[in-house]
Amino acid sequence: MTSLMITSVVFVALLMLFLAIGMALRDVTVAGVADSAPLNIRRKISVVEVDGPQSMLQQVDSGFDRIVHESGTGIGSLSAVLYMVMSAVFVGGIVLFFDDEVVPSLLAAMFGLLVPLLMTVFHAKASIEAGRGTSS
Numbered sequence: 001m002t003s004l005m006i007t008s009v010v011f012v013a014l015l016m017l018f019l020a021i022g023m024a025l026r027d028v029t030v031a032g033v034a035d036s037a038p039l040n041i042r043r044k045i046s047v048v049e050v051d052g053p054q055s056m057l058q059q060v061d062s063g064f065d066r067i068v069h070e071s072g073t074g075i076g077s078l079s080a081v082l083y084m085v086m087s088a089v090f091v092g093g094i095v096l097f098f099d100d101e102v103v104p105s106l107l108a109a110m111f112g113l114l115v116p117l118l119m120t121v122f123h124a125k126a127s128i129e130a131g132r133g134t135s136s
Helices: 005-029 056-070 077-097 102-132
Strands: none
Touching: 056 077, 056 102, 077 102
């Protein structure tokens, strides 16, 4: 292993260690505070519920929101987009780290962007089929 790889691995390990310690301290010091806060039960208007003519961007946003909602994972559209970006940065970064070429790392990042999206689509399809009681 080169010194750069060792430095990177140690950096990531220390970062994860400090993150875990910080989360543990947060759980100890703020335990029970979130449970006593009143719940906001107002329902947000979803992009799917917008009536009237929609532009192409609104149709894409509405379709993505519908897929995330139908997947049954319980995450919102923004969280799904953040998972996609995180996956793209992670996969593209790994390829760039080992290959030092920009084009393969961009292709890997695009692949990493598609993986969570495809997983969400498959979850939505399985959830819809389970609701209908059919299997293919």
